[in-house]
Amino acid sequence: MSNRRIFLKSISQIAAASAMGVAIGARAQAAKLDEANPQAVALGYKHDTTKIDKTKYPNHTAAQQCGNCALFQGKAGDATGGCPLFAGKMVATTGWCSAYSKKA
CATH class of the missing domain: 1.20.5 (Single alpha-helices involved in coiled-coils or other helix-helix interfaces)
Incomplete structure (x- = not known):
C-alpha cells in the first residue's frame, strides 16, 4: 500500500x-429525575426539600438535602448528582427523599 x-x-x-x-x-x-417517576413517588422525592409534605414526613427538616446525603454521588457545588436509588437519573442537590441518610 x-x-x-x-x-x-x-x-x-x-x-x-x-x-x-x-x-x-x-x-x-444522565437525565434529571422526574418527580412523577414511580420510584421517586414511592420515596417521596422532590427537587426542592422545602416542598416536602410535613404531615407525610414529620421527621424531615429543611437541612436534609440530597447534597448532604450519604447516597449522593455528585461533587460539592454540583447542581445535580447521581443516586443509586434512581439508577441512570440525576437528583437535585437541593432535593430530598425518604431514604435520606446524613453524610458522616
Missing part, C-alpha cells in the same frame, strides 16, 4: 473513533 492510502485510511479510522466517542459521551449524560 502506498503511504497516501495508509494516511487516508488512518484519518478515516480516527474520524470514526472520534464520532463514536462523541455519541458515547452524549449518552453518558
